[in-house]
Amino acid sequence: MSPAPTTDASATDATATDATGRLSLWLRDRSEPDWSAVVAHRFTGELIAGSVADDVMRRYLIQDHRFVDGFVALLGAAIAAADRFETRIPLTRFAAMVTSDENDYFLRAFDALGVTEATRRDTPDHAATTTFQALMTEARLTADYPCCLAVLVVAEWSYLTWAARADGRLPDRFEHAEWITLHDNPFFRDFVGWLVSELDRVGPTLNDDARARVEDLFRRAVAAERAFFDAAYQDNRD
Ligand SMILES: Cc1ncc(CO)c(N)n1
Numbered sequence: 001m002s003p004a005p006t007t008d009a010s011a012t013d014a015t016a017t018d019a020t021g022r023l024s025l026w027l028r029d030r031s032e033p034d035w036s037a038v039v040a041h042r043f044t045g046e047l048i049a050g051s052v053a054d055d056v057m058r059r060y061l062i063q064d065h066r067f068v069d070g071f072v073a074l075l076g077a078a079i080a081a082a083d084r085f086e087t088r089i090p091l092t093r094f095a096a097m098v099t100s101d102e103n104d105y106f107l108r109a110f111d112a113l114g115v116t117e118a119t120r121r122d123t124p125d126h127a128a129t130t131t132f133q134a135l136m137t138e139a140r141l142t143a144d145y146p147c148c149l150a151v152l153v154v155a156e157w158s159y160l161t162w163a164a165r166a167d168g169r170l171p172d173r174f175e176h177a178e179w180i181t182l183h184d185n186p187f188f189r190d191f192v193g194w195l196v197s198e199l200d201r202v203g204p205t206l207n208d209d210a211r212a213r214v215e216d217l218f219r220r221a222v223a224a225e226r227a228f229f230d231a232a233y234q235d236n237r238d
Pocket of ligand 1: 068071155225
């Protein structure tokens, strides 16, 4: 297991008006209104209600499976860039979960929704996927732990926040229910709490330029999350 969280990652009441306190809260504030739009997105509400249309779910999962590929590569960069072994361990355990339980969910959901390998192969990347992949590549190539963290934190903290809104009520179909429980369970909560606390740990070590780079990546990642959910409701590339 990851170390006990030092942070309640799903807390929404605290705010930070300057970057000298908890960097995570400051960044989240600075990413509004996109942050709130992500965690209250129509897609997440429909998922919790179990009412996502199958074609929306198919579109989302096909694109998201590709997102996960870039995400695991970014995790690898964070593992490499991290300053100590204790930091690499939770990241590595998380990468193991994504590439086992989570990938297994994708394959079962594709089967249940009738998405063949040919359909997956022949479906082009949506513009939102291309944008997100480029952002993850950019973060990965910095080989800088705080920059990698910025994008990882957005992805996981925003998902925990919307998934926690289900508050134990799960829809009937596994394609919906498991996508919620994969992002709200004790392991995931601990991991996200720890990940957010890592951003807060490195925050005070950043000079103004480094913090500006982290802020830029964080805010663009939140915008990319929003566009990614929006894309599930769009037929084509635009
Ligand atoms: C686009 C996106 N952001 C975050 C997550 C959570 O890992 C995901 N699966 N997909």
